[in-house]
Amino acid sequence: METTKKGTTIQSLQIGLGIVDLLAKEGRPLKFTDIQNLTQITKSNLYKYLNTLTQIGILYRNKESGTYILGSKLIEYGMAAADQENVVDRIAPYLQEINVYSLNTVLYSSWTNNGPMIVKEVKTNQGFNIGAQMGTLLPILSATGKVFAAFIDEHFIHEWREKEFLHTDPEKLNLLDEECKLIRKNGISFAREPLVSSVSSVAFPVFNYKKKLLGVITVVGFSDLIPNNEDHELSKYLINVSKEISASFGYEQHS
Template sequence: MEVIKKGTTIQSLEIGMGIIEAIAKQGRPLKFSDIQELTQITKSNLYKYLNTFTQLGILYRTKDTGEYILGSKLIEYGMAAVDQENVIDRVSPFLHEINEKSSSTVLFASWTSNGPMVVKELNNNRGINIGAQIGTFLPIRSATGKVFMAFMDEHLIREWKAKEFTQIPQDKVSQLEDECKIIQEKEISFAREPLVSSVSSVSIPVLNYKKKLLGTITVVGFSEFIPFDENNELSQYLIRISKEISGTFGY
């Protein structure tokens, strides 16, 4: 029996993981040429790696642009690693209820080192798909991003905030900080999506007994159907169900 010496590694596996790490660090969809520039791997070899990862579900290649993002299998591994599976299991029935109540897309997002990421998406009305795919990173000015800014420990989100703040005007930064104080109090967040003006979102936190943010539930849809303040009937329903969901985690 051959004994593997301590420190022995498989170089091709190291190269493959280097590709995944490069894509993950960018936090956005990447073209083949982008990945080739980042990794400096020959085109023929890089194609083999990307094709293998795509077939395994570790990467996903979008049909319209051919860009690469992290795949569902990698997200599944990550969720298991941070012990979030139980959170997903517990919130799933509530996601279905909210989807039926709102008739809009419902997202569940968890924290990653690159910011809040969609880990579950629900939309029974497949004719109209407004929202974000699993694996999408959500910006700080989205309803989801605001909740993470309001409730996450400062040391965990410092780098993410600094990066996001470079992309918005200074007056919007101050406005965002003031808004987060209100979100901490009311435990609900609203946003007109910055990339698509006709789309709005409303987000609620999922908190545990330590008031630690486990994730966010976000309703996304056309602005005419999504509330913009807490006085709306749907807003009041979301505030109530937020307390119910967090109550299952001891909050």
């Protein structure tokens, strides 16, 4: 693999990005003459730079005033960069908050080709057996699995669903589609003792600005402490937290 030698740069790229940086720092629309005075780039070269940056959407030129501002392409790049951030690190404070409020174990699960997997766990009682741990793949009838079934396109989960259906009670599967409709409507999912006797769970989705499901946060505990409907105090709290977390990733919920 070719490595870049220290000190080797593309000067024209540096100059172009310097113009973008200038507009960002100035924080106001700039005319051609303003940019020329601030950069001291020759007029003929500056015209080429501005024309190129405008054509590819990095800058935007107001035709009436002739001023330049940062373009929409930079917003796309910024959101894409945010999308690549470590989601687990960003939601960790929320997991801790939910753990303190609920006094129950809190999980964060991501989608894999083999189904939803637990990638983060905040425990209340180290000796409490929830029937799962980091790296565990969760079944479709768990609160977590139902959220993924409700919000991920059928194309992506078809194979997983087919495998799960082979090992799942047909009567419960018949109810799954109706449950998914309620989950999409209410934004919360419930499961009574899906893995371990006396242990139940409640889960909610985390979306990004593209309305894409990033993952699922789940609260797990003894069945008498875990709600089984959206009117429960803990359910209302989780629904509010769900909206707050997704909003932090740019998700806009429409009423």
